[in-house]
Amino acid sequence: IGNSSDLTCPPKSNATMVTWKISPKIGGPCTLGYRADRNKTDRTNCSDSMDWKFRPDQNPALEIRQVGIAHEGNYTCEVVATEGNFHRTYHLTVLVPPRLTLYCDDHRNPVCEAAAGKPAAHISWVLESNSTPREEGHDNGTVTVLSKFTAYSTDVTNTTCIVSHPAGNQSKSIAC
DSSP states (O other), X not given: OOSOEEEOOOOOTTEEXXXXXXXXXXXXXXXXXEETTTTEEEEESOOTTEEESSOTTTOOOEEEOSOOGGGOXXXXXXXXXXXXXXXEEEEEXXXXXXXXXXXXXXXXXXXXXXXXXXXXXXXXESSOBOXXXXXXXXXXXXXXXXXXXOBSSTTOOOXXXXXXXXXXXXXXXXOO
């Protein structure tokens, strides 16, 4: 999320037409088109964050700037050339790294929260714990995971929460 993403299309030197057909999960479809005989580009219902990366007659790649959850979906490039039609389809999935918070509750138990991640993060503890994570889904597709550390022994002074996520792993330690 927040980065730029480039999707390539099969480059053909004698392409007569190139079309990007975009079907996001959220919102309506959009298309970017290019006709070589008129050297003309056209766009229908596409946001300003999506455009040709270069000149489409040289390289028909698509650039998505500031990728957000709303960009998730299917992206198909169709190239019409003298030797035939060529297609390439992408399914774009957006990863959102969770925000990690570690604090002590009213009973001096460590609580680890991985907020608003996509997909849901996995929480574990360095010392063995019998905690059961709780998940809360949000309207934008992100998930907050909460785990309370419950020690098997009472002499635990410092513990570490580990958050595993495809966008990167994080850890924090606390003494309650």
